Amino acid sequence: xxxxxxxxxxxxxxxxxxxxxxxxxxxxxxxxxxxxxxxxxxxxxxxxxxxxxxxxxxxxxxxxxxxxxxxxxxxxxxxxxxxxxxxxxxxxxxxxxxxxxxxxxxxxxxxxxxxxxxxxxxxxxxxxxxxxxxxxxxxxxxxxxxxxxxxxxxxxxxxxxxxxxxxxxxxxxxxxxxxxxxxxxxxxxxxxxxxxxxxxxxxxxxxxxxxxxxxx
Numbered sequence: 712x713x714x715x716x717x718x719x720x721x722x723x724x725x726x727x728x729x730x731x732x733x734x735x736x737x738x739x740x741x742x743x744x745x746x747x748x749x750x751x752x753x754x755x756x757x758x759x760x761x762x763x764x765x766x767x768x769x770x771x772x773x774x775x776x777x778x779x780x781x782x783x784x785x786x787x788x789x790x791x792x793x794x795x796x797x798x799x800x801x802x803x804x805x806x807x808x809x810x811x812x813x814x815x816x817x818x819x820x821x822x823x824x825x826x827x828x829x830x831x832x833x834x835x836x837x838x839x840x841x842x843x844x845x846x847x848x849x850x851x852x853x854x855x856x857x858x859x860x861x862x863x864x865x866x867x868x869x870x871x872x873x874x875x876x877x878x879x880x881x882x883x884x885x886x887x888x889x890x891x892x893x894x895x896x897x898x899x900x901x902x903x904x905x906x907x908x909x910x911x912x913x914x915x916x917x918x919x920x921x922x923x924x925x926x927x
Contacts, residue, residue: 740780748857768878773804
């Protein structure tokens with residue numbers, strides 16, 4: 712006969728479902744900063760040597776962004792491939808202090824108005840200078856030396872490119888060449904539709920937002 716539920720059972724179930732505290736390897740980047748294709752690059756290496764690599768193309772927050780490096784470490788650790796995050800920007804990335812403002816969802820009309828004003832100011836003082844410094848003609852030429860260095864000096868035979876947001880367009884552009892073998896594109900921005908998509912000739916995984924005005 713089944714026992715009657717007790718008041719302690721829900722608490723016990725909640726305790727069992729509670730996730731374990733993150734380990735140090737999940738909260739502290741463990742890779743190294745080296746040079747690749749003539750530019751600064753974050754390297755995350757797997758436990759065993761491999762001829763497979765992932766070129767992780769960062770977003771507007773740049774190659775030093777904490778979360779980007781943790782992603783690189785985790786992929787290297789769990790997938791078992793070399794992961795590189797080169798510094799593709801001309802100058803610093805945007806400050807991560809902008810993230811709360813960019814992701815804010817105002818609850819009232821007045822807050823929407825003031826948030827819109829703040830975003831307009833950020834656009835004029837942060838985004839526009841960033842986009843001018845990092846226009847495609849100043850960034851795209853950096854990719855080929857990186858690929859050549861990986862294949863020539865790091866014995867890479869299979870190469871994927873994974874771009875996030877701002878970096879997503881560059882992984883798409885690489886997928887239109889023979890520089891990589893496969894492309895992964897997380898909510899890519901600034902994509903020229905349909906030109907960039909129609910030019911793709913490598914297998915790709917597109918992970919797009921349901922609604923996004925700037926292309927993802």
